[in-house]
Amino acid sequence: MSFQELIRKETPIGWCPGCGLYGTFYAACEVIDELGSENTVVISGIGCTGRGAGYFNLDSVHGIHGRAIPLAVGVKMSNPKLDVIVFSGDGDLLGIGGNHLLHAARRNDNISVICNNNELFAMTGGQVAPTTRLGNITTTTPKGNAQEAVNAQAIILSNKKYFYARTTPVLKEHFKKCLKEAMAHDGFSFIELINPCVTNVGKSGKSPAQIFGEIKERYRITEESRPLKDDEFGIVKNG
């Protein structure tokens, strides 16, 4: 089987030109194809990334805003043979759905979560999100964001057992490695994808190439299993 068979042909993809979600989606299809897709179900919430569930040519569920994780937990409990992937955004998973993330990570529910972090609410036009960096200008922080961004790694690592990966679709092979390990992990796994919104960040005049180029400059990959520094990509896990 080719990864292309995992793309739902009849559904046009609605993401903006240049969006990093294309790369994320195709790389995820490659991983699911390589691992075997028979038992895979993709579940999402609302937002740009949330649309992604509908692009997989698999049984998929596009839930309500913020509730992809409990939806996925119900699916997994009902049929533990299924490989359940949550494919959703930062607003959905770390904002409105934050409580579910907190508790699914604590319970160590056996699902894999891909959290596409574009650092704002993209679909509604670029409002501040819990993931927006300090000082960043958005439509609802015209003078710059006065708050620090949420630390997803710290939330995940506050548990006894955890799997946290930080990566980017810009580094496709690293993202694929993270997703493969996450899906093989017996327990709750969380991948934070650094993937800024090209349309809203682009309002400042930056091209997608510049935006993704800055990610390559800012971050480096570490193979060490220890809490990641702010400028590192890698995998931290226990249990």
Next chain:
Amino acid sequence: MSGNEAIVEGVLKAGLGFFSAYPITPATEIMESIAKTDVKFIQGEDEIAAINMCIGASLAGSKAMTATSGPGFSLKQESIGYAYKIGVPLVVVCCQRVGPSTGMATFGAQSDVMQARYGSHGDYVNIVFSPNSVEECYKLAIESINAAEESHSPVIYLVDGILAHMSETVDLDGVNFEIKKRKLEPLGTGKRHFTGLTSQGNTPKEKDPMIYREWYYSRKKEILNAAKNYQFFEYLENKDSDTLLIAFGISSRVILPLKEKYSIFRPIRLFPVVEQIEEIAKKYSKIVVIEMNDGQYRHELQAFLKREVKLISQLGGKISLGEIENELSGIN
């Protein structure tokens, strides 16, 4: 056993496979009882998690139920609309208590009638049942699961807090029932896309009014057709009476002695309103609804029957036959 325990016995008989809820008075005993069984169970981190876990479990092949009370029922409303949209069989039990907000948490009421019918957003119709005895808690629990499976929609099981905690002897073996099988193929067996977006097949088409209309009317038809198999009501005719009393749930139990003087109609399926009431109502010059809220079902019946319907409301968790009789004597 109590009403809550009878509900659990019923859904177990009907093949419940998954349950999730969040503690709330007066529904908590349902969760405590199910936790002792083999049903797949998780106590949700909140009300919204609980219903979404049920939706996921139902999609994956388990008959699913959640249970709550008024405030939790409000939190679940968005998800109820979603389950309706994507066609998921699900039972939502609401053990009603007094008041907006925390109100009088340990006192029973019938104050979520409107919420049961109209609480979610957008256009929808749904099936709502209301029992008036512990035995009926058992029987209607089975029928709620059946109706959810048949209509592919969330069925609201509207119990009041008094009945939830009231104990009566029930002959479980004396209740006849039939179990409806799951028709929806479980997740993992196809290439379907379940989405809250207006869609054509598996593809979102959220900018075409005709697709929305086509979807809505076919969904409505599916639910109304399924509802035809659940035309539950009770009619106690008193030929000497020109007044028809209408009550459901615990109110209908309390006013039962009034059958010596009045005719009584008890809707067991609150929504869609059982159509037989239309013909029956024509025989009476006066119609009075007696309910433990400020006229929620009266409002519905007035619209349905297109005539004046009087109200006797019993608020604050107290229901008294004496008070009701006094008020009735003043209604002309």
